[in-house]
Amino acid sequence: MPRAGEWLIVSDKQTHSDGIVVLMGAAEERIHEAVTLFNAGYAGHLLIPDDFEERRKYLTGNADTLHNDAQYGVYLANSAGVPDSCITIVQGPAHNTQDEAQIIAQYLLNNPTIDTIILVSSPYHMRRAGFIFRNEFRKQKLGIVIVMVPAGNTAYKPEKWWRDRFSASMVIVEPVKMVYNLCWDRWRSR
Numbered sequence: 001m002p003r004a005g006e007w008l009i010v011s012d013k014q015t016h017s018d019g020i021v022v023l024m025g026a027a028e029e030r031i032h033e034a035v036t037l038f039n040a041g042y043a044g045h046l047l048i049p050d051d052f053e054e055r056r057k058y059l060t061g062n063a064d065t066l067h068n069d070a071q072y073g074v075y076l077a078n079s080a081g082v083p084d085s086c087i088t089i090v091q092g093p094a095h096n097t098q099d100e101a102q103i104i105a106q107y108l109l110n111n112p113t114i115d116t117i118i119l120v121s122s123p124y125h126m127r128r129a130g131f132i133f134r135n136e137f138r139k140q141k142l143g144i145v146i147v148m149v150p151a152g153n154t155a156y157k158p159e160k161w162w163r164d165r166f167s168a169s170m171v172i173v174e175p176v177k178m179v180y181n182l183c184w185d186r187w188r189s190r
Contacts, residue, residue, distance in 0.1 A: 004171045005158030010126040010148045017043045017116040017147055021104055023097065023129060024051040024069035026122045026151070031076040033151040034120045038082055043118055046082060047107065048073045049100040050092035097129055098181060101136035108142055116145040123150035123158065124170035128178045 020043045022034040034046055050070045070089050077087055090107045094100040108114055121129045130148050137144050161167035 002162075005124075005156075005161030005167060008125075008127050008171065008174050009123045009150055009158055010130050011150050012148045014040075014042055014118070014149060015116070015147055016041070017118045017145075018114040019043050019045045019047050020118045020120060021047045021049075022073060023100055023119070023121040023125065024049055024073065024094070025125075026154075027069045027073045027076060029122060029151040029154045030120050031073045031080075032153050033149065034118075035077055035080040035082055036152075037118060037120070037149065038077075038086070044086060046077055046087045047104065047117070048087065048089050049094045049103055050089050051100075052093035052095045097125075097132050097177075098136070101133045104133070105136050105140045105142055108137075108144055109140060114144065116147065118147045118149050120149050120151060122156060123154055124156050124167070124174055126150045128174055128181070131178060132181055 014037065020034045020037055022030050024030075037043060038046060048070050051068050070092075074084070074087055074089065078084065088107075090103050092099060092103050094103055104117075108117075119126075119129060119133060126148055130146065133146055137146070155166055156170060157164045157167045161171045
């Protein structure tokens, strides 16, 4: 049990890729990691799934209102120097990670020059995200290599997860979400 927090984290050696897929939710930490990879030259393009979270509102420095994580992610990436020409919002809407995998898979089917992606998410989300994306790519017969890179600037504390409320909730919730995906999410749209 003490290693359960670390079990959720999957991390591959960073390598040059054709694009960086940034999953939505916890936009600040995930976009920060993606921009760091972009600036280091690991890939020249960010792919952001269009999410459904219309109830959220973000105010920018110019008092513009952004209505979902995808718009906010573009704003954060632009603020960090990534030009619009290097960012694609992949049309959704995505309600969850399974939806994100499906719309990214469809995008990749329509862009056959992409054969390697870096998948960026929060550390606690990496095992489930990799599981979902690999299953979806296999189903779509996509031979895309997925390089898993968890966000580094995070509140998640895997080594002492039971002492931190947020970390403990992730260690409990993420395996349940994996089972839910196996039993329901993957099959609901079929």
